[in-house]
Amino acid sequence: DVKVTQSSRYLVKRTGEKVFLECVQDMDHENMFWYRQDPGLGLRLIYFSYDVKMKEKGDIPEGYSVSREKKERFSLILESASTNQTSMYLCASRSPGGTAHQPQHFGDGTRLSIL
């Protein structure tokens, strides 16, 4: 079974702080993703990485950056946290899998509150 582990289940930070969310997967997947999930808005893609040191912006990258120094680890960084970044953050990974579109596998999320 694929295991995607997010380092914190709940996190409380203050506005202006630099916040790091960590994600580790154990299946040697090339692709990793960061989403945020908000009521009424569903899952929105922030950034994804298709390989080590490679990244692409998703639909809502503003205020975020990412780091992928090792294949198994993908970090999301809130450069200067703001209250509108209070959300559930979900990490996912997948294998490119040739021509088939392989499904994404998710971690259990980090519920982040910015005060």
Next chain:
Amino acid sequence: QKEVEQDPGPLSVPEGAIVSLNCTYSNSAFQYFMWYRQYSRKGPELLMYTYSSGNKEDGRFTAQVDKSSKYISLFIRDSQPSDSATYLCAIGSGGSNYKLTFGKGTLLTVNP
């Protein structure tokens, strides 16, 4: 028109009922169709995955795809209280396009 539309519910049914969850999509390039189940305070878990029109069955769950109508469904037979969760449809176009487009999810409650 949104790329994927899913009725958010909530949907409440008695135990043992047949549940039908649906999504419509607008992009004919979409080829791969998934259903995820998300329990409260947990991440989405993959439930069903299909890439062709027709039905795919797994136990009490059946995924149905109608590409001509751009319509996908998830049926749950003999629903159980443990099926209470949010169900998300997700659709991909495949190839080098990594992105999945998600529906907003339908909240299902199965009452004992």
